[in-house]
Amino acid sequence: MIDLHYWPTPNGKKVTILLEECGMPYRIVPVNIQQGDQFKKEFLEMNPNHRMPVMVDTEPKDGGKPIVIFESGAIMMYIAEKAGKFYPQDVRSRYEVNEWLIWQMANQGPKSGECGHFRRVDQKQHGDQTYAITRFTDEVNRLYGVLNNRLHKHRYLAGDQYTIADMICYPWTVNWKFQGQDIEEFPYFKRWFEELGARPAVQKGMAVGSDLSVDVTKLPPEEQARIRKMMYNQRAIPVPA
Structure with a gap:
C-alpha cells in the first residue's frame, strides 16, 4: 500500500494523477500545511525539507521495510518504475523523460510558485x-513558450508517449x-492541456x-496573517540540542 502524505496543491496532485493512472491503491494522509503539520517532528523525520508530498510504500518490491521518499519527482519515478508504466526504461527514452521531470522541478514549479506569490501580495x-x-x-x-514549442514538435513532452x-x-x-497568461497564445500547449x-x-x-483545502481569503484577517507568517517567512530550523 502507498501512503501519500498530502495536501491538495500542484505538487501533491502530480502524484495522485500518477497513482490514478496506474490504478495503484493508495491512502491519503493529510498534511495540513496551513496548520503547520509539515513542521511536526514525525514529518521532519520523513522529509527534512519540511515540504509535502512524502510517500511511504509499506509493501516495496524487495519485501523489506517500508520505503520513504520525499520530493514529488523522485516519488513519481519510484511509483512509475514499480508499476512498470509511464516511465520507459530504455536509456534514450528514460532520459528524455528525466529531462522534463527535472525541468519541471527546477523551472516551472518554482517560477510559477513565485509568480502566484507576488500576484497575491497585498501591495x-x-x-x-x-x-x-x-x-x-x-x-x-517564457516557460509556457518552452512547452508550446516542444508540443509543436511532439504530441507529449517526452515524445509520442x-x-x-x-x-x-x-x-x-x-x-x-x-x-x-493567455492560453490562446500557446495553441500547441492548449491542445495538450x-x-x-x-x-x-x-x-x-x-x-x-478537494474536501481538505480551505479558502484562505475567507478566513479572519488575523488567521490569514498567521498563515502567511508561517508559510512565507521561514528561516532555518536549528539542529536539535
Missing part, C-alpha cells in the same frame, strides 16, 4: 510589487489565468483532497 501592506510581478509573470510566459513528464507538469498549468484534462485519471487525481 497596500507590503509596498509596490510591480518589479517582482513583471519578473515572474514574464518568466512563466504519455509519461510522468506530462503528469508532473500539468497541475502547474491549470491556473494559467491567475498566472497572468485539453487532452490531458479530459483523461478520467487526471480528473480524479486533480480532485483528490
